[in-house]
Amino acid sequence: MIKPDGVQRGLVGEVISRFEAKGFTLVGMKLMQVSKELAEKHYDVHKERPFFKGLVEFISSSPVVAMVWEGDGVVASARKLIGATNPLTAEPGTIRGDYGVSVGRNLIHGSDAIETAQTEINLWFSSEELASWQPTMTPWLYE
Numbered sequence: 001m002i003k004p005d006g007v008q009r010g011l012v013g014e015v016i017s018r019f020e021a022k023g024f025t026l027v028g029m030k031l032m033q034v035s036k037e038l039a040e041k042h043y044d045v046h047k048e049r050p051f052f053k054g055l056v057e058f059i060s061s062s063p064v065v066a067m068v069w070e071g072d073g074v075v076a077s078a079r080k081l082i083g084a085t086n087p088l089t090a091e092p093g094t095i096r097g098d099y100g101v102s103v104g105r106n107l108i109h110g111s112d113a114i115e116t117a118q119t120e121i122n123l124w125f126s127s128e129e130l131a132s133w134q135p136t137m138t139p140w141l142y143e
């Protein structure tokens with residue numbers, strides 16, 4: 001999910017380009033204004049943390065781009081493409097490392113495990129919003 005800061009800063013294309021160029025397949029995408037309820041559910045794991053209220057307010061403050069990407073090892077690989085939570089310690093070459101300076105404005109969210117990804121896909125998308133397709137370049141990406 002490209003967070004409000006990523007959308008406001010015009011980095012939607014940049015983020016999509018990096019995932020496409022890596023070889024992952026986009027199977028769902030929508031720009032949406034997030035309700036407080038959805039933001040609270042999405043970050044439920046952090047509900048006791050001091051930053052929770054501010055995080056929920058931020059995520060629901062301006063549109064985000066929610067996406068589902070498919071491919072071998074996509075969850076772990078996406079976390080690497082995204083970089084460490086704090087953009088100041090994220091490696092250059094990662095999205096947060098290249099474009100961010102603040103932990104509360106770190107541009108993008110990525111599911112942290114396959115199970116979490118499944119839960120989050122169900123939370124953010126209906127089945128009709130997901131496409132099942134094989135890009136013609138697949139044989140050039142996988143043995």
Ligand code: RTP
Binds near residue numbers: 046051103104110
């Ligand atoms: P995300 O869930 O957004 O993909 O980020 P993450 O896994 O790298 O980090 P996580 O620990 O899940 O934290 C969720 C988001 O909360 C904000 N945060 N603020 N002020 C703080 O100390 C603090 N710590 C975390 C960040 O925006 C982080 O992405």
Ligand code: MG
Binds near residue numbers: 112
């Ligand atoms: Mg997280």
